[in-house]
Amino acid sequence: MTKTKTIKSLEALRKKLLKDRKKIQSTLIMCGGTGCQASHCQEVVDAVKNELFEQGLAKSVCVRTTGCHGFCEQGPLMVIEPGNIFYCHISPDDAHEIVTKTIREGEVVEHLLYTDPVSGKQVQTELEIPFYRAQERHLLAQNRLVDPCSIEDYIAIGGYSALVKTLFEIAPESVVREIKDSGLRGRGGGGFPTGRKWAACREAPGDEKYVICNADEGDPGAYMDRCVLEGNPHLVIEGMMIGAWAIGARQGYVYVRNEYPLAVKNTRVAIQQAREFGLLGDNILGSSFSFDIDIARGGGAFVCGESTALMSSLEGKVGEPRPKDLHTVVDGLWHKPTTLNNVETWANVPSIILNGSSWFASKGSKGSKGTKILALTGHIKNTGLVEVAMGTTINTVVFDIGGGGSNGNSIKAVQTGGPSGGCLPADKFDLPVDFDELAKAGSMVGSGGMVVMGEETCMVDVAKYFLTFLQDESCGKCVPCRMGIDRMLEIVTDITEGNGTPQQISLLEELGSTVSETALCGLGKTAANPVLSTLRYFREEYEKHISEKKCPAGVCQALITYTIDPEKCTCCGICKRACPHKAIIGKKKQVHAINLDLCQKCGICRSECEFDAIQVK
Amino acid sequence: MTPQVTINIDGANIKAARGSSVLDAALEHGTCIPHLCRVPYIESIGACRLCIVEHVVNGWSKVTTSCTLLVQEGMVILSNTEKIRKLRRNVAELLVAEAPNSRAIQDIAVRCGVKEVRYPFRNSDCVLCGRCVQLCPGTFGVKAIGFVGRGKDRRVESPFDIRSELCNECGRCIDFCPMTVVPCDGPMKTGEEYLCRNCESKMDSAEEQGICISCDLGEGFQCERHYSNF
Numbered sequence: 001m002t003k004t005k006t007i008k009s010l011e012a013l014r015k016k017l018l019k020d021r022k023k024i025q026s027t028l029i030m031c032g033g034t035g036c037q038a039s040h041c042q043e044v045v046d047a048v049k050n051e052l053f054e055q056g057l058a059k060s061v062c063v064r065t066t067g068c069h070g071f072c073e074q075g076p077l078m079v080i081e082p083g084n085i086f087y088c089h090i091s092p093d094d095a096h097e098i099v100t101k102t103i104r105e106g107e108v109v110e111h112l113l114y115t116d117p118v119s120g121k122q123v124q125t126e127l128e129i130p131f132y133r134a135q136e137r138h139l140l141a142q143n144r145l146v147d148p149c150s151i152e153d154y155i156a157i158g159g160y161s162a163l164v165k166t167l168f169e170i171a172p173e174s175v176v177r178e179i180k181d182s183g184l185r186g187r188g189g190g191g192f193p194t195g196r197k198w199a200a201c202r203e204a205p206g207d208e209k210y211v212i213c214n215a216d217e218g219d220p221g222a223y224m225d226r227c228v229l230e231g232n233p234h235l236v237i238e239g240m241m242i243g244a245w246a247i248g249a250r251q252g253y254v255y256v257r258n259e260y261p262l263a264v265k266n267t268r269v270a271i272q273q274a275r276e277f278g279l280l281g282d283n284i285l286g287s288s289f290s291f292d293i294d295i296a297r298g299g300g301a302f303v304c305g306e307s308t309a310l311m312s313s314l315e316g317k318v319g320e321p322r323p324k325d326l327h328t329v330v331d332g333l334w335h336k337p338t339t340l341n342n343v344e345t346w347a348n349v350p351s352i353i354l355n356g357s358s359w360f361a362s363k364g365s366k367g368s369k370g371t372k373i374l375a376l377t378g379h380i381k382n383t384g385l386v387e388v389a390m391g392t393t394i395n396t397v398v399f400d401i402g403g404g405g406s407n408g409n410s411i412k413a414v415q416t417g418g419p420s421g422g423c424l425p426a427d428k429f430d431l432p433v434d435f436d437e438l439a440k441a442g443s444m445v446g447s448g449g450m451v452v453m454g455e456e457t458c459m460v461d462v463a464k465y466f467l468t469f470l471q472d473e474s475c476g477k478c479v480p481c482r483m484g485i486d487r488m489l490e491i492v493t494d495i496t497e498g499n500g501t502p503q504q505i506s507l508l509e510e511l512g513s514t515v516s517e518t519a520l521c522g523l524g525k526t527a528a529n530p531v532l533s534t535l536r537y538f539r540e541e542y543e544k545h546i547s548e549k550k551c552p553a554g555v556c557q558a559l560i561t562y563t564i565d566p567e568k569c570t571c572c573g574i575c576k577r578a579c580p581h582k583a584i585i586g587k588k589k590q591v592h593a594i595n596l597d598l599c600q601k602c603g604i605c606r607s608e609c610e611f612d613a614i615q616v617k
Numbered sequence: 618m619t620p621q622v623t624i625n626i627d628g629a630n631i632k633a634a635r636g637s638s639v640l641d642a643a644l645e646h647g648t649c650i651p652h653l654c655r656v657p658y659i660e661s662i663g664a665c666r667l668c669i670v671e672h673v674v675n676g677w678s679k680v681t682t683s684c685t686l687l688v689q690e691g692m693v694i695l696s697n698t699e700k701i702r703k704l705r706r707n708v709a710e711l712l713v714a715e716a717p718n719s720r721a722i723q724d725i726a727v728r729c730g731v732k733e734v735r736y737p738f739r740n741s742d743c744v745l746c747g748r749c750v751q752l753c754p755g756t757f758g759v760k761a762i763g764f765v766g767r768g769k770d771r772r773v774e775s776p777f778d779i780r781s782e783l784c785n786e787c788g789r790c791i792d793f794c795p796m797t798v799v800p801c802d803g804p805m806k807t808g809e810e811y812l813c814r815n816c817e818s819k820m821d822s823a824e825e826q827g828i829c830i831s832c833d834l835g836e837g838f839q840c841e842r843h844y845s846n847f
Binding site: 301303318323325326471472473474475476477478479480482483484486487490503507510511514517518519520 | 661664665667669681682685687703704707714735737744745766768769770771
């Protein structure tokens with residue numbers, strides 16, 4: 001192992017690596033993110049490697065297992081360079097065909113190609129896929145270039161050159177100014193200007209300072225941070241080193257939740273490698289800068305994603321938030337000045353230093369610069385991770401990238417920003433993904449979760465879901481959050497069960513605004529957003545639940561009845577056999593009916609019926 | 618003598634010792650800000666959120682708890698605005714709905730202007746104000762009780778649910794518990810929950826918010842205002 005003690009040895013290593021790489025004829029880039037691992041990509045990798053070995057190609061063809069590419073729905077997936085050929089849903093049995101046909105003969109294996117669900121056409125290269133084409137992939141694109149467990153890969157693509165530039169060419173104050181000028185804002189949810197945070201921490205009195213990377217991502221359905229940390233841990237480490245140099249810290253922590261085992265493993269390997277290469281430790285690259293990073297694993301409490309609760313947890317105390325009258329940049333970890341940023345924020349830093357603040361500021365909207373990774377999920381054709389320039393409209397994300405509603409259903413709303421965010425109706429889809437614009441509309445960019453909801457979603461039920469989540473995850477320290485969420489859930493449950501009163505709507509609004517004004521931490525302050533935003537845009541749904549005792553979307557069990565349409569029923573008997581409660585009556589060639597006394601409204605009959613004869617009212 | 622700073626609470630300039638909280642300064646000066654979880658001489662945890670005030674900085678006001686906010690020269694605090702009164706009333710309403718049988722909580726609720734409770738009553742024995750946990754001296758600084766669980770499962774408990782050897786039976790946790798003040802007509806029966814009308818906390822004082830009544834309650838609850846009224 002070469003220890004890179006000076007800039008010269010780092011550059012020499014980079015040159016050597018690039019020279020070695022020229023010998024490789026083609027590269028198979030296999031996605032090895034958690035999503036693809038769940039669909040057994042490792043077996044595919046093993047099969048392909050075996051096949052290459054048997055055909056004597058092991059030396060000239062490189063198989064690179066990388067972090068997440070973003071199109072998780074299509075996994076296991078592979079890109080073959082040169083040619084940019086994109087294969088999806090690969091099984092280990094396809095290895096022989098891929099190697100013989102594509103690698104040896106340069107032909108395409110047609111049954112592995114991606115079919116665009118909108119046009120129905122097969123697409124050969126990754127660049128042509130509409131899901132990728134409409135994106136501006138800056139961070140995610142780097143995932144494909146490196147094996148997360150190989151520091152050599154990262155150095156070969158120019159890694160740690162931003163660190164070299166920082167240490168030897170830019171003074172710490174200028175680094176802070178550069179970040180300020182770039183307009184980078186916190187990607188974890190709050191959207192606080194990163195440069196201002198760094199400047200305040202730099203100016204805070206004290207010799208001992210800390211940097212922390214917040215990888216305690218907990219929003220349901222969101223996994224942007226996992227993807228970056230799993231796929232390119234050195235990028236985050238480099239960002240943290242630049243930040244530490246700027247504010248004057250000697251120690252950093254990556255707080256990552258234990259439910260992300262691959263992220264923990266890859267980060268641990270990356271830190272170990274950086275130490276071996278002399279990029280972490282004392283007098284890095286011969287400079288006066290000494291810095292090290294440790295990993296802290298979170299136990300899975302959602303509230304520990306909040307900065308002060310995270311610091312308490314890191315100190316070994318119960319993960320509960322503290323009052324923030326003195327900001328954490330002054331009084332943070334162990335009461336020392338601390339800069340805490342999200343994974344994605346740190347990952348943006350090296351490229352800002354390398355390309356300059358104006359490059360970064362040229363992307364995005366007026367108040368929000370750069371790109372943002374969004375986790376697109378829900379009732380939509382293409383799901384996965386999406387990176388767009390800030391200011392891109394929700395329409396573009398949902399329809400151009402996401403391909404519109406799944407099964408041709410129309411889209412009712414989109415929930416942005418996880419449990420802290422809000423629901424926006426379809427007529428607000430021309431809003432840009434922008435910190436200020438979404439906040440004005442009662443939602444937020446948040447960490448970047450984007451859950452698309454079709455017509456079959458009941459918005460009261462959505463509010464109930466998020467309140468249940470928050471009730472479980474609230475630490476319970478302060479009264480408004482603990483009791484307020486509990487009471488909001490009580491009221492919303494009353495409404496979904498048909499016991500609601502019209503006064504409860506105004507009570508919900510009043511209680512919601514009280515909780516958001518008075519709660520101790522960010523979790524409580526935003527806990528009412530799902531209720532307040534659904535009340536703002538879907539008030540008539542609440543009112544129908546209360547006045548007509550009807551759930552328009554047919555979701556709330558207490559308010560719906562299942563019936564069989566006698567005209568559509570073909571008397572096939574499938575529903576009768578499927579019903580676990582024996583609630584369906586009818587004989588052969590006799591139209592079936594549902595005994596409402598026995599019906600438990602489980603919906604099994606409806607999903608089994610092939611003739612759409614079972615209706616919900 | 619401790620260095621003094623001048624702060625402005627509701628238009629009055631008052632002097633306070635550097636390092637003290639806004640709540641302490643206000644109480645010393647005679648401005649009554651309702652509070653529950655705060656225990657004198659112990660660093661506040663800011664859990665009950667009753668002592669919220671508006672902190673005005675450069676024309677922007679921020680709602681924060683006065684018990685955790687330390688005094689600074691030239692600070693401007695508004696403790697009794699329309700907005701604060703409404704928020705405080707709503708928080709107190711949540712508390713009293715949780716424990717309608719506690720005279721201490723009733724007293725606070727009435728002082729915060731709660732006239733009706735819009736939530737179904739629950740008969741909880743503990744409102745998790747945390748006074749006992751903060752006060753517990755334990756043995757060698759190790760507390761005999763603490764918070765266990767998260768969210769709605771949160772409760773005060775000794776380690777592993779067994780009486781801890783760290784407890785030196787000083788009884789402070791009982792003395793300072795707002796729930797141990799004897800309820801008016803004895804414990805409420807299930808199904809007959811109501812906001813007590815008999816005790817002194819339901820007196821006319823509801824009209825004059827923020828003004829102390831010298832109640833027996835104050836003594837039992839170790840209310841500082843109780844003593845300062847004499």
